[in-house]
Amino acid sequence: MARELEVWLFAERIGTLALIEDRLNFRYSPDWLSRPDAATLSSSLHLQAESFDDHHTRPFFGGLLPEGQLRRLIAQQFQVSSQNDFALLDHIGGECAGAVTLLEPGQSLSSPGQGDDVQWLSEEEIVAILDELPHRPMLAGKDGVRLSLAGTQDKLPVVSDGARIGLPRNGSPSSHILKPAIRTLMDTVTNEGFCLALAEAMQLKPAKSQVHSVLGRQFLLIERYDRVVDAQGQRQRLHQEDFCQALGVVPEMKYQNEGGPDLVQCFDLVRRITRPSAPQILRLFDYVIFNALIGNHDAHAKNFSLLYAGKSAILAPFYDVLSTAIYPTLTPKMAMKIGSKYKFSEVQTRHWDQFSEAVGLGKAQARKRILALAKSMPPTARELQSSREHGFAGHAVVEQIVILIEQRCALTVRRLSAPAADMEDETVL
Known part of the structure; x- marks a missing residue:
């Protein structure tokens, strides 16, 4: 006998x-x-009367769920198989990325007037949650809480009014994502906070974030770009999907070297889905350059998303921006190739040209933009580091990131300024 969940988009089944x-x-x-x-749930699930089989269904719905160890711990909490997407969505699919909610048949979504059920937290309760998340991701099983976000890192959808932080309950939309430190890496909260602030300073329109500290515990609070407040002061969901979902690729295939999307497929998607596409293509190009220059080697296809407004789509704000290259225990390979190279140190002028031509951009235009970012990023990073307003001065991890940026930008400028003399013997982080 089939088991069923009703799929809601915004407030409609x-x-x-x-x-x-x-x-x-x-x-x-x-x-x-x-x-x-009627709008499509995903660009990979076109409007049609016929049902979609597992091959077509799983990329989108599986893509709503946490991955890796987080997924295994949640499955243990509910005593279900970690491979059972349906059971996991049944338990935690109440507040997902985008405007999707999954409910038992017969249940109804909270009306806007009811959709403000928040359990506000004391500082002690926030610290207790930070301690609990590594063992109980998404607070799985907590009464009234059904929360899900994709990814392998601890995070939690929360509500913040600027002064308080709380848990959304009983289908209420969250407003922010709380990201604690990654325990095995140095100062990831400051790392990501600095990288997002740098993207903002470079006018790349990232997700807005702020580093918070409660009773000596740091976490990053990121404003959700897929949530808005309407004229009545109610939080509302906007729909979004990541590139793997849009391309019909299951989460475990998100890396290019495992058969996942490459940059050509990502740019083709943006060109096909967004209107007008030219500004969105250029924004994505900037994102790729920025990731390469800050050493964000984990910029796979699930770290880019489309944000829908009605039937049109735009590239979602930049998110999950971490300089992974400063950590010697992490891979030096980028998640997606630039030209034919996975390692930034091996990316020559010809590889930037290969990449630019493959995604439909002229070489001259592309080189000009790469050079502009590579020249402006180091002084912008130093200015941001020294700014009293942002509080990044004195952090060892920020100094490492800025030095890495300076090295990578200097190398890129030299190579693109003298394209005939590809320097194979230079080394850089």
Whole structure:
């Protein structure tokens, strides 16, 4: 017998997710398909009366869930298989990325007037949650809490009004994402906070973030770009999906070297889905350059998203921006190739040209933009580091990031300024 969950988009029931003989199946509801304003759940799940099989369904729905050890711990909490996407979504699919909510048949989504159920937390309770997250990701199983975010890092959807932090309950939308430190790496909160602030200073429109400290414990509070406050003061969801979901790629295939999307596929997606696409293409190009120059080697396809407004889409703000290259225990390989190279130290002028041409940009235009960013980023990073307003001065991890940026930018400027003399013997982090 099939088990079912009703799939809601915004405040509308749009279809049914079913588990049939251990395989996922999604079908849009006839009522939704009959509406002139019906929108697709994903660019990989086009509007159609026929149901989608497991192969087509799992990339989107599996892509809503945490990954790796977080997923295994959540499965243990509910005594289900970590491979059972349906069971996990049944337990934690109440507040997901975008405007998606999954409910048991017969349940209804909270109306806007009811959608402000928040458990406000004391400082002691916040610290207790920071201690609990490594063992109980997403606070799985906590009464009234059904929260899910993709990724392998501890994080938690929360509500913040600027003065308080709380847990969204019973289907209430969150407003922020709380990201604690990665325990095995040095000062990741400051690292990501600095990189996001640098992206903002470079006018790259990242997700807005702020480093917080409660009773001596640091965490990053990131404003959700897929949540807005309406004229009545109610939080509302905006729909989004990451590039793997949009391309129909399951989460475990997110890295290019495992068969996942490459940069050409990412740019083709943006060109196909967004209108007008040219500004979005240039923004994505900037994101790729920025990631390379700060040493964010983990910029895979799930770290880029599309944000939907009605039936149109734009590139979502920059997020998950961490300088991984400063940590010697992490891989020196980038998640996606530039040209034919995974290692930044091996990226020559010809590889930037290969990349630019492959994604449909002229070489001259692309080189000009790469050089502009490589020349302006080091002084901008130093200015941000020394700014009293941001509080990054004196942090060893920030100094490491700035030095790495200076090295990578200097190398890039030299190589692009003298393209005929590719310098194979230079080394850089």
